[in-house]
Amino acid sequence: MDAKRELTSVDLAALVAELNRYEGAKVDKAYLYDDDLLRFRMRDFDRGRVELMIEVGEVKRAHVADPDHVADAPGRPPNFAMMLRNRLSGADFAGVEQYEFDRILEFTFERDDENTRIVAELFGQGNVAVLDEAGEVVQSLETVRLKSRTVAPGSQYGFPESRLHPLEMSYDAFVRRMEESDTDVVRTLATQLNFGGLYGEELCSRANVEKTLDITEADEEVYEALYDAIGRLGDRLREGDVEPRVYLEDDHVVDVTPFPLEEREGLAQEAYDSFNTAVDEYFNRLQREPEEETSTGTERPDFEAEIAKQERIIEQQEGAIEGFEEQAEAERERAEALYANYDLVDDIISTVRDAREAGEGWDDIEATLEEGAERGIPAAEAVVDIDSKEGTVTVDLDGTRVPVDAAMGVEKNADELYKEAKRVEEKKEGAQAAIENTREELEAVKQRREAWEADDDEDEADDDEEPEDVDWLSRSSVPIKQPEHWYEDFRWFHTSDDFLVVGGRNADENEALVKKYMESNDRFFHTQAHGGPVTILKATGPSEKARDVDFPDSSLREAAQFAVAYSSVWKDGRFAGDAYMVDPDQVSKTPESGEYIEKGGFVIRGDRTYFRDVSASVTVGIQCEPETRVVGGPPAAIEPKAATTLRLEPGKYAQNDAAKLCYRRFKEQFADESFVRKVASPDRIQEFLPPGGSDIVDE
Structure with missing residues (x-):
């Protein structure tokens, strides 16, 4: 059976109570891995370090992880992570709630200056939205614009349409919902009552009801047995009465549940004390288990999935545009209705304003208008609602309901409605520009697919011919092949002789390189200047057998240049410096007597x-x-391997500004600009730039 990759609504209901035990933990830092995994490092007075993980990609989960299960922090944090750090650093974790019975969790963090809610959508495409105290979206991993809801910076967060909560419904409501179905019992439980397939089957087993029983054949006894089984499940979830299990098949984890399930009786199982621990162990093992097929990075990309994704985005954007059009038209209709009924509306506004100036309360005004409606006064009859908090009166004008601000005249109210229509029209224009960008992305994917297929045809036809140089800059579509490597967590490059060189960006990475990755046959490089990175010229990879290597002089010189360029030499604006090389056994963390070594030093x-x-x-x-x-590093190593390059030297542009300059130059050189956006964003370029100012050398 396929391994579970997403937590269910029942799972989340069981997790909420356990996660709330960490209430009061203080946030230290937030991290974002691979655009879909958030990590919140917190400190708890009783428990110490707390690692809260939220993943919304192919795997969808939320739990506190054992620190040993947490990957090392990624490189330079992206903007989303920096925003979280600014809002949450020092904040207290105030609790988590499940939204209705949906796969949505709301995490609340409190700080003296501002409170923050983080909404994790663990369904569909998955998303995380960061909300301010007013419920407005500060930022989200994905932007959603649908007729039914919006998740976009600056907008009020929109939850999905309310779903039935099967654990809180009455018996009569349960029977009505079941009888509305036109399928069998288990499918009705799974879809109409939102339990999903596994728990739909489990409820049938616990109630001793045939799963495939047609709803038309279900009687009172069947409904009572099922309702009783649902009630027992709900009671256990509310009371936190869990007996967590991790299930295995052929020594591979396949499921994790808060209770032992009859539907999983045929599988091997492991018991845990808490459901959170079971969930953490399950996903940690799922992540570590090898895939059936190991990617080499040269397989055909899943163009169809990317095309389907872009088409879904276009559909959402089209829905948003249609919604904006309808909203703008509705605002204009309301404004025109005010002018068409000018005297009537003016009479209503004058009546309310005079009453307010006379000191009457809103309740008295409402009573007066109701009395006037009973007497058949047209102005009073037109009033359908009063909002005392907002100071507005909603009037019905020939079927069009218009909220009117009693503090303003007819013209001013109509003008505000026209302004709102214009504002919505501007949002529509923004959405139209966005949809054009998405269509370009879709077309670029299709072109890459065609290019890949054409390459395959050429490869088959030209197997016996010498390969020709490809003009990547002029190609309309460049296929993307990006396998992941362990050394991408550090600074790195391959020498002109194809040896790997890795360097640290900070003290933590310097420590990790020496302790975890330096082998006896490698070479250790450092600058004479203080503040340089640990630089290691690798003889072999982490999984390769150790071997003695006679490194060419060219690789040694390039590793030395790498050590110099990414050190304080560059930051100080100097154009050259000295470096030295030693064997690994000459590097030690043990200081001389009476001396002290800082973290990252040796x-x-x-x-x-x-x-x-x-x-x-x-x-x-x-x-x-x-x-x-x-790619980035010494010119002699990089320039022969890249399709296009830019050489830099110490200069006046800050690191992020220099990265943006490089990005613009690269975009100008490639015909396929979408390729540059995907593989060489300013953030990625900046990872290869030395700390300090830089200038581009025009050769």
């Missing part, structure tokens, strides 16, 4: 090999084969 003992007056020059480029990605 003691070097024995002779050193020096590289003098090494140029602090760096090249960044875009590589198109055999992988598509940004």
Whole structure:
């Protein structure tokens, strides 16, 4: 059976009570991994370190993780993570709620200056929205614009349409909903009552009801047995009475549930004390288990899935545009209705205003208008609602209901409605521009698919011919091939002799490189200047057998140049510096007696090999084969391998500004601009730029 990859509504109901035990934990930092996994590192007075994980991609989960199950922090945090850090640093975790019986969790964080809600949508495409105290979206991983709801920065967050809550319905309501179905019992429980397939079957088993029994054949006894089974399930969830299980098939995890299930009796199972622990263990093991097929990065991309995704986005955007059109038209109709009934509306406004100036309360005004309606006064009859809080009176004008601000005249009220119609029209224009961008993305995917298929045909036809150089810059579509590598967590490049060089960005990464990744046959490089990264020239990869390597001089010089360029030499605006090389056994964390070593620092003992007056020059480029990605490092290593490059030296542009300049230059060079946006965004380019100011060298 396929392994479970998404938590169910029942799972989330069981998790909420356990997650609320961490109420009061204080947020230290937030991280975002791969655009769909959020990590909140918190501190709890009793429990110590708390790692809250929320994932909304192919896997959908939310739980507190064992720190040993948490991956190292990713590289430079993206804007979404920085926004979370600004809003949540030092905030208290105030609790979590499940929205109705849906796969939606609302996490609340409180801070003296502002409170924040994080809504995790663990269904469909998945999403995370960050809301302010007024429920307005600050930022979201995905933008949603539908007729029924909107999730976009600046808008009020819109929940999906309310669903039936099967654990809170009366017996009569339960029977009515069941009898409205035209299918069998188990499918009705799964879809109409929102239990999903597994728990629909489980309820049938617990009630001793035949799953395939047609609804037309169900009687009072069947309904009572099912309703009783639902009640027992609800009671256990409310009371936190769980007996968590992780289920296995052929030694592979396939499911995790808050209770033992009759539907899983044939599987091996493991019991846990808490459901959160079981969920954490399940997804940790699911992540570590090998896939049936290991990707080499050269397989055909799933163009159909990407095309379907873009088409779904277009459908959403078209729905939003249609909604904006309807809303703008409705606002104009309301304004025109005011002018068409000018005297009537003016009479209503004058009556309400005079009463308010005379000191009458809204309740008295409402009573007066109701009395006037009974006497057949047209102005009073037109009033259908009064909102004392907003100070508005809703009037019915020939079937069009219009809220009128009693503090303003007819013209001013109509003018406000016309302004609102114009504002909505502007939103529609923005949505139209967005849909054009999406259509371009869709067309680019289709072109990449055609190019890939054409490449396949050419490969088959030309197997015996010498490969020709490809003009990647002029191609209308560049296929994307981006396998993941362990060293992408650090600075890195491959030398001109194809040896891997990795360097740390900070003290934590320096420590990790030496402790986890440096082998006896590697070479350790560092600058003479203080504040340089640990740089390691790798002889072999982490999973390869150790072997003695005679590194070419070119690779040694390039590793030394890498160490110099990404050090304080560049930050100080100097164009050259000195570096040295030692063997791994000369590197130690043990200081001399009476001395202290800072985190990320090391003691070097024995002779050193020096590289003098090494140029602090760096090249960044875009590589198109055999992988598509940004690359950066010493010019001699990068320029022969990239389709296009830019050389940089210490200069006046801040790191992020220099990255944007490079991005614009690259976009100008490639015919396929969408390819540049996908593989070489300013954020990705910045990862390869040295700290400090830079200038692009025009050669």
